[in-house]
């Protein structure tokens with residue numbers, strides 16, 4: 162195990178409110194507003210030299226950093242248009258108005274050269290320099306090509322007095338430290354073999370950002386599959402409580418390991434390891450329709466079975482309560498983060514909008530936070546006819562789970578790992594040519610539109626502009642099509658079905674006051690031959706599918722998107738798959754494709770089996786139930802800015 166520590170230097174805290182907000186402000190946005198109230202209470206002001214610009218006043222308030230030219234110094238700056246065309250606009254260069262929430266580090270750099278204003282007007286010429294005591298402010302700007310991608314930007318200021326410069330930096334640091342959303346201590350797992358095997362190099366690229374921001378990091382290079390899972394699962398409550406977050410430098414598979422380790426840890430820590438009867442498969446919405454009964458076998462409830470889950474994890478209602486309680490009481494601030502270094506990186510792209518290690522690192526350092534829905538998959542290997550008396554497997558998923566085509570491709574790709582990310586193309590081609598279909602039965606809880614979509618959410622996105630928005634009593638096509646983005650209204654509002662579906666009867670719904678008088682959810686069942694059955698918990702955007710597998714899946718609305726691809730011709734299946742690769746194309750607009758938004762589904766396969774995949778990992782199971790838990794974990798992200 163390779164462990165490395167960057168020391169965190171504690172500094173004095175100030176009694177102030179934190180101020181990080183989800184919506185990133187454009188530094189130039191407030192320049193001309195002149196709105197003093199926006200700028201917070203002054204803390205300290207210093208006169209210094211902004212590199213390449215001139216004399217400025219640097220004002221630190223409790224919410225902003227404001228920089229403007231010293232009047233006489235500004236007057237002395239030549240207003241020659243040629244100069245500013247070359248080096249930037251004079252006003253915008255000397256004026257800064259940065260929320261502190263966008264400053265990720267402030268450094269005192271001691272005596273050194275500070276580039277002076279270049280009166281010649283040509284950037285190509287060497288600028289004069291002066292030895293000064295330097296202050297460096299680290300912020301970021303959005304990339305011109307992708308607004309979700311953040312590029313670090315540093316402002317260098319020079320001052321003639323070391324003590325004053327140090328004092329100013331210390332006061333700024335105190336303010337940044339007081340932002341409780343910013344993490345102080347992180348555990349970092351690096352998969353050296355994920356993706357193109359660049360995990361270590363990627364970490365080395367972003368580690369200086371954490372060091373600069375004075376975030377202490379404990380780094381563990383994974384030595385084998387399951388290593389990170391074991392560390393998370395066996396960590397003591399105190400060890401996890403001492404952390405603000407756990408970061409994965411790897412792909413969706415390593416993230417899934419950490420997620421599952423964390424959930425198991427929470428169960429263990431809460432003493433919820435006693436075996437109890439599961440209630441998943443027989444859970445039903447309307448009290449009339451139970452998937453097991455349709456299949457001619459009995460529910461575990463009827464048989465009085467005690468189904469014990471892997472690692473002693475009990476999954477009934479009390480287990481769920483324990484899980485939630487522990488989320489609230491144990492370390493509610495523990496967030497998960499991903500620095501992309503995998504083959505697909507769908508979780509990162511879906512939650513930040515960019516597949517960029519630096520952007521992810523900045524989201525982490527600045528303490529962005531958003532809840533993330535998690536799907537719990539419970540699987541049995543035996544066929545329903547054999548009974549369900551075996552121990553079911555349980556796996557939690559954040560992005561995608563699928564059977565048939567998806568499972569076959571992943572299984573095939575396992576033997577091609579040596580090819581790196583290209584293995585998915587090779588395996589995909591091979592599996593597609595086989596054109597297999599599987600006989601199965603899929604049931605899902607159909608939630609009426611009135612329960613699933615908060616009022617006032619207007620459909621958006623490339624697929625929706627031609628669609629009329631109407632109120633209807635079932636989940637209409639229109640209302641499935643609201644893109645999830647920063648400050649998403651759909652994720653912020655709407656009922657939480659996680660606890661509703663864990664109540665076992667119709668009365669369960671009636672007892673929920675928010676749902677009184679509303680149409681009850683109903684089970685729907687589909688039987689037949691399927692090329693694939695997929696469940697997207699998030700959009701799963703990636704390089705190959707720019708809109709994702711389910712473009713309108715939300716990160717924290719409590720629903721998954723169930724996608725059923727029924728038996729069809731090979732060219733038709735190809736057309737459907739190709740639509741996934743085209744931005745703005747609708748991959749659901751085929752007669753053989755069904756798409757449902759649901760918090761709960763069950764699956765039974767008959768005859769020749771494929772395999773399930775859960776977040777890219779194989780999950781062999783004949784019978785499966787999947788249930789979404791709304792916002793079960795928190796992530797260092799704030800949704801894509803698309």
Ligand SMILES: Nc1ncnc2c1ncn2[C@@H]1O[C@H](COP(=O)(O)OP(=O)(O)OP(=O)(O)O)[C@@H](O)[C@H]1O
Pocket residue numbers: 351352353354355356357382383384385386387388410411412413414415416418502503504505506776777778
């Ligand atoms: N040191 C290691 N050696 C071998 N396997 C590892 C190691 N560390 C982690 N793993 C496993 O490798 C798998 C893939 O890791 P990761 O997600 O980081 O990369 P990836 O290329 O995106 O893979 P995938 O596409 O399967 O998600 C994970 O299931 C993880 O458990």
